[in-house]
Amino acid sequence: MKHKVVTVKNVNKSMNLLRNLQSRSSIIPGLGLIHGPSGFGKTTTVVWMFNQTRSVYVRCYATDTPSSFLGRVLQEMGEVPRPPLSNMVGQVIERMVMDHCSLFIDEADHIVNNTRIMETIRDIYDSAEEPIVLIGMEQIARRISHRKQMFNRISEWVEFQPADLDDMEMLVKELFEINLDIKEDMLSYICNESGGEMRQILVALEKIERFAMANKLDTVDRRSWGKEPLFLLQRR
Structure with missing residues (x-):
């Protein structure tokens, strides 16, 4: 990123x-x-x-x-x-x-x-x-x-308030090195699991970008991500 x-x-x-x-x-x-x-x-x-x-x-x-x-x-x-x-x-x-x-x-x-x-x-x-x-x-x-x-x-x-979906979309647009479409269900999942905490959101987006690059994906949604946790101690 x-x-x-x-x-x-x-x-x-x-x-x-x-x-x-x-x-x-x-x-x-x-x-x-x-x-x-x-x-x-x-x-x-x-x-x-x-x-x-x-x-x-x-x-x-x-x-x-x-x-x-x-x-x-x-x-x-x-x-x-x-x-x-x-x-x-x-x-x-x-x-x-x-x-x-x-x-x-x-x-x-x-x-x-x-x-x-x-x-x-x-x-x-x-x-x-x-x-x-x-x-x-x-x-x-x-x-x-x-x-x-x-x-x-x-x-x-x-x-300071928790990040929302509009913030998330802006982060994806501005920070990713590749042209990657993160579907709304995945963005909502990140928002909910992180509690809108920016530090955790950035960790999650970094993991998703690396995942997409490794698997040559141009779209990531909840189904393609699977059950791998995004955060430490997160329930699978």
């Missing part, structure tokens, strides 16, 4: 989120939130968006401190961190304002309970007023809601 990001519904909604944050009125807050279950394609989407726009992307870790978090942000900006922390915050703000860049913070679940890091992010946003987008799992919205000063600054959000 081709290595590319397909602009399925979740990707389009995420791009609209960033466009809205970047073009918002000065009276509208500029924090965004992208959330949803693991495997739905959040990180892949955000990394693709980061590469398409003037943005900085940083991933959080369970062991993060304000210093380690700011240090990684500055490294991604091409800056050498200059402690103490107040100077590092100033460096980030200065660079965001100068470059008019957005900041994507992935795996934000790791830091949502860290008051110092979350307040540092709020300080950066309040001073730079450039978009900051938090990315996390499905419960992060509820967890952030307890931090009213952060929660009230979120003006755009996207909750």
Whole structure:
């Protein structure tokens, strides 16, 4: 399969989120939130968006401190961190304002309970007023809601949804290396068995494409695929 990001519904909604944050009125807050279950394609989407726009992307870790978090942000900006922390915050703000860049913070679940890091992010946003987008799992919205000063600054959000048949058809059209017709009964089977999880869907499509190439098929349906499981622990 081709290595590319397909602009399925979740990707389009995420791009609209960033466009809205970047073009918002000065009276509208500029924090965004992208959330949803693991495997739905959040990180892949955000990394693709980061590469398409003037943005900085940083991933959080369970062991993060304000210093380690700011240090990684500055490294991604091409800056050498200059402690103490107040100077590092100033460096980030200065660079965001100068470059008019957005900041994507992935795996934000790791830091949502860290008051110092979350307040540092709020300080950066309040001073730079450039978009900051938090990315996390499905419960992060509820967890952030307890931090009213952060929660009230979120003006755009996207909750990633399971892929549907329209998404599946687009994936087949854009990703396959060969001209292969996947019948609707097979696409429905993949959707149902994967729960619409993008990571699992891509695994299944890779297997189907290899199966078709090995057997010189130009069409695959449920009957031609047979009972071979598409996913680990799947019932046959």
